Amino acid sequence: MSALHEKIDKSRLPRHIAIIMDGNGRWAREKGEDRLFGHYHGVESVRDIVEGCAELGIEYLTLYAFSTENWDRPEYEVVGLMELLVSTIRKEVESLNKNNIRLHVIGDMSMLPDYARNELNEALEITKNNTGLNLVMALSYSGRWELLNAVKNIAHAVKQGKLTVEAIDQDTLQHYLCTSEFPDPELMIRTSGEYRISNFLLYQLAYAELYFTNVRWPDFRKENLYEAILDFQQRERRFGKTSEQLLPVNG
Numbered sequence: 001m002s003a004l005h006e007k008i009d010k011s012r013l014p015r016h017i018a019i020i021m022d023g024n025g026r027w028a029r030e031k032g033e034d035r036l037f038g039h040y041h042g043v044e045s046v047r048d049i050v051e052g053c054a055e056l057g058i059e060y061l062t063l064y065a066f067s068t069e070n071w072d073r074p075e076y077e078v079v080g081l082m083e084l085l086v087s088t089i090r091k092e093v094e095s096l097n098k099n100n101i102r103l104h105v106i107g108d109m110s111m112l113p114d115y116a117r118n119e120l121n122e123a124l125e126i127t128k129n130n131t132g133l134n135l136v137m138a139l140s141y142s143g144r145w146e147l148l149n150a151v152k153n154i155a156h157a158v159k160q161g162k163l164t165v166e167a168i169d170q171d172t173l174q175h176y177l178c179t180s181e182f183p184d185p186e187l188m189i190r191t192s193g194e195y196r197i198s199n200f201l202l203y204q205l206a207y208a209e210l211y212f213t214n215v216r217w218p219d220f221r222k223e224n225l226y227e228a229i230l231d232f233q234q235r236e237r238r239f240g241k242t243s244e245q246l247l248p249v250n251g
């Protein structure tokens with residue numbers, strides 16, 4: 001066990017961590033390599049962080065792997081990423097099962113090539129009874145796409161008489177998001193020194209603690225995750241209240 005790991009208060013872990021895995025391209029370029037080389041190495045970080053979260057007993061880990069905007073990248077990169085996705089899932093599904101990890105996917109699956117969608121569906125099926133870490137892959141995902149989709153589906157439900165306008169509340173909206181089964185992330189990490197959300201979980205991050213690090217995703221390892229969690233544990237989450245209100249009444 002590392003010193004950082006020891007310092008983490010295991011009774012105050014975030015239930016849900018979301019990560020924008022950024023910086024693969026720059027990492028590769030800095031080494032004089034092609035961007036895809038960075039993506040390949042990024043998979044090693046995914047493996048390490050998934051393992052780290054499972055060991056700590058984190059319940060949900062959402063990884064932003066591909067945004068709806070990423071479809072506009074050069075074709076060779078998009079194709080390379082899709083192939084990497086498929087080969088990684090194929091290789092990892094056994095170890096997900098062994099570690100009791102359940103895979104979920106959020107995003108516009110209709111955009112994915114058939115071979116990628118089929119591979120994913122198979123992995124979802126194989127891991128569906130696992131009860132440990134929930135690993136949520138955000139693929140062909142964007143917050144605006146998700147919200148638009150939810151609004152359309154709510155409108156359909158109203159039109160079909162399944163829902164009245166008066167009955168729509170925050171729970172209704174939550175129910176129509178692709179994350180309806182998951183609690184909101186409490187900690188959001190972005191690697192590689194960019195300070196933006198890039199269309200990730202726009203609704204769900206409302207009260208998340210944001211953590212930014214300059215470390216590029218292919219260099220991000222468990223120790224970096226522990227640092228982020230320790231930082232999270234030092235924050236006071238007020239949810240609009242005052243510090244005094246957060247003090248225990250009889251404490």
Ligand code: IPE
Nearest residue numbers: 021022023024025026027065
């Ligand atoms: C993140 O790394 C991975 C994806 C978006 C698929 P990038 O590919 O965005 O790497 P940079 O930001 O260009 O360095």
Ligand code: IPE
Nearest residue numbers: 020021022064065066067198
């Ligand atoms: C966000 O990274 C998407 C993923 C990490 C999958 P980008 O690299 O696409 O974001 P921008 O373009 O820098 O905002």
Ligand code: MG
Nearest residue numbers: 022023024025
């Ligand atoms: Mg990037």
